[in-house]
Amino acid sequence: MIGVCLACLPGMASAQVPRIQGQGAAASAMSNAFAAQADDPSALHYNPAGMTQLQGVQILAGGLLAGGTTNFTSSSGVNATGDRNGSLAWPPPTHTYIVANLKDLGITALGNLSAGIGLTVPFGSLTRWPNDGPFRTATTFNALPLLDIKPTLAYKATENLSLGLGADIYTFSGLAGEGHAEKQSIPAAGVKTELFGKDTAVGFNASLLYTVLRNPDGKPLANIGIVYRSQATLHLSGALLANGAKVSDASATLVLPQIITGAIAIWPVRTSEREWKLEMDVDYVGWKSVRNLDVTLGSGMTIAQPQNWSSTYAVMLGTEYKWLALESLPNWEVALRAGYTNQQNQMPDLTYDPGIPSSDLHIVGGGIGLLCKEQGSFLGLMRCGDLGVGSLKPKAIGVDLSFQTALYEDRTVLGNRNPTVDGTYRTTLYNGGVSIRMIY
Numbered sequence: 176m177i178g179v180c181l182a183c184l185p186g187m188a189s190a191q192v193p194r195i196q197g198q199g200a201a202a203s204a205m206s207n208a209f210a211a212q213a214d215d216p217s218a219l220h221y222n223p224a225g226m227t228q229l230q231g232v233q234i235l236a237g238g239l240l241a242g243g244t245t246n247f248t249s250s251s252g253v254n255a256t257g258d259r260n261g262s263l264a265w266p267p268p269t270h271t272y273i274v275a276n277l278k279d280l281g282i283t284a285l286g287n288l289s290a291g292i293g294l295t296v297p298f299g300s301l302t303r304w305p306n307d308g309p310f311r312t313a314t315t316f317n318a319l320p321l322l323d324i325k326p327t328l329a330y331k332a333t334e335n336l337s338l339g340l341g342a343d344i345y346t347f348s349g350l351a352g353e354g355h356a357e358k359q360s361i362p363a364a365g366v367k368t369e370l371f372g373k374d375t376a377v378g379f380n381a382s383l384l385y386t387v388l389r390n391p392d393g394k395p396l397a398n399i400g401i402v403y404r405s406q407a408t409l410h411l412s413g414a415l416l417a418n419g420a421k422v423s424d425a426s427a428t429l430v431l432p433q434i435i436t437g438a439i440a441i442w443p444v445r446t447s448e449r450e451w452k453l454e455m456d457v458d459y460v461g462w463k464s465v466r467n468l469d470v471t472l473g474s475g476m477t478i479a480q481p482q483n484w485s486s487t488y489a490v491m492l493g494t495e496y497k498w499l500a501l502e503s504l505p506n507w508e509v510a511l512r513a514g515y516t517n518q519q520n521q522m523p524d525l526t527y528d529p530g531i532p533s534s535d536l537h538i539v540g541g542g543i544g545l546l547c548k549e550q551g552s553f554l555g556l557m558r559c560g561d562l563g564v565g566s567l568k569p570k571a572i573g574v575d576l577s578f579q580t581a582l583y584e585d586r587t588v589l590g591n592r593n594p595t596v597d598g599t600y601r602t603t604l605y606n607g608g609v610s611i612r613m614i615y
Contacts, residue, residue: 197577198270198295200237200610204542204577205493206514208454211400211440212495213384215612216272219293219327222400222438223339224384226289226329230614231279231570237610238269243581245302245532247309249598255308257529259301259604260316266351268296270610287331296351297323302530306361310529310595316359317530320352321345327380335389339382345407345431347373356411356429358530365418370425370470372413378405378431390445400438400456406464407431415472424473432461432486450497458489462521481592482526487519497544506551506559510544512577520586527588532602534586540579546612547572571614579606 197203199217209217213225216235241264245257274291282288302317304310327341347354355373362368380403387397409429415422440454462484470478493514501507516538527533547553548571549560563569583602591597 197239197579197606197608198297199235199272200542200575200577200608201495201510201512201544202493203239203579203606203608204512204514204540204544204575205454205495206491206516206538206540206579208438208440208456208491208493208514208516210382210402210436210438210456211384211398211454212452213400216274216291216293217270217610219272219274219291219325219341220270220295222382222384222402222436223291223327223329223341223380224337224382224400226274226291226327226339227276227287227331227337227384229274229289230276232273232275232615234271234273234613234615235610236269236271237575237608238267239606239608240264240267241301241604241606243602243604245529245583245600245602247529247598247600249309249595253309253598255305255310257302257304260303260318264301268351270295289329289331291325291327291329293323293325293327295323295325297321297345301352302532304529306367309598310593311361312363313593313596314358314360314528314530316357317528318352318357320347320354321356322348322351325380335386337384339380339384339402341380343378343380343404343407344375345378345409346375355413367418369416369419370413370427371416372411372425372427374409374411376407376409376431378407380404390442392447394442394445395440396442396445398438398440400436400440402434402436402438404434404436406433406461415470426471427468427480429468430464430466432464434461435459448498448500450495450499452493452495452497454491454493456491456493458491459486460489460521461486465521483523484521484526485523487521489516489518491516495544504551506548508544508546508548508573510546511541512544513541515539524588524590525592527591527596529596529600532583532600532604534600534602535584537582537584538579539582540577540606542575542577542608544575545573567615569613569615571612573612573614575608575610575612577606577608579608580604581606 202209210222213222218225324344329339382402438456444451465484497510518536547559581604
């Protein structure tokens with residue numbers, strides 16, 4: 176049994192292109208074109224320098240329901256369907272941010288400094304294929320429930336320039352999935368093979384937000400955002416199992432790539448009554464750092480798992496139209512949002528992994544945002560400012576909703592190192608997000 180497992184051993188780890196899911200429903204509705212706007216607490220993820228735009232203490236928390244399928248057809252006509260381990264990935268990826276403007280809290284000695292902490296699920300890769308499927312020797316299940324803990328600072332250096340700096344502490348926890356990277360396959364009849372591992376690694380991010388033009392009220396009309404996220408390396412340590420029994424200790428190295436984002440946002444309309452924003456962001460993702468996922472067993476034996484991924488670009492376009500003074504909803508703000516993303520494939524045919532949807536990708540989506548200010552009425556029953564308790568009564572409370580469809584171009588894989596993987600893949604994924612925002 177051990178010999179069979181080693182002969183067909185799959186790689187331990189997998190990853191999915193960053194930000195495909197969104198880390199805040201408002202940004203997600205604009206296809207994540209948000210790094211130059213960055214004006215809610217999810218700025219802590221998209222562009223930490225934007226935290227200086229926020230007043231008081233603000234909290235944003237939410238989650239994402241992700242579903243969809245991948246349909247496979249081999250060259251001989253054999254079919255299989257993969258999903259997200261069910262109709263929806265569970266537990267759902269979540270995001271939480273707490274941001275504070277220290278000056279507003281009476282801490283003036285540090286100047287125009289804002290601080291925050293975030294918790295996100297940055298990859299959320301989760302794919303299941305039938306145990307009797309045509310490429311069960313390659314993969315039947317992939318999961319990467321990685322957490323990113325994000326302590327972050329932002330400083331307003333001048334009226335028009337803000338800088339951000341933060342850490343990305345990548346780790347695993349039972350709060351998300353089973354608390355480790357995992358890959359399963361069935362290399363031979365009756366032999367269910369599982370590799371798993373976990374580790375903690377630290378990276379960093381640095382950012383800036385520059386306002387080129389303001390309106391007479393001092394609000395930005397044109398912003399430029401730049402964000403750098405460093406590479407981080409996880410030395411995954413775990414085990415190889417066969418039918419649930421431990422065969423050997425196992426380890427592998429997973430490199431999380433550096434990401435460079437450039438963004439520009441303009442507001443053709445920005446008055447006291449309405450705002451209209453247009454934004455374009457471009458991501459460079461250094462996937463070329465993923466050269467292999469070699470697995471080393473406790474005996475010292477190394478099983479080569481070449482990857483040789485390619486670095487990619489993603490272009491994100493987003494728009495938001497916001498009503499600030501509706502007669503029918505006094506003291507409410509209402510926003511409509513939409514966006515489109517074009518993203519490149521990073522995996523060559525030779526090392527294509529059915530556990531990771533990868534082809535050229537088009538994402539379309541939209542959403543709505545509602546923000547009720549302190550004097551606004553909630554369902555005509557009570558003021559929004561009375562929804563809290565004591566000193567925790569909010570100045571405003573809001574909800575953002577988003578929906579995205581990820582349309583992967585059909586991809587035909589030929590010449591894979593595991594011939595059972597060769598065939599055509601057709602993938603469509605759906606994401607529905609919600610975020611709740613509290614302003615104090």
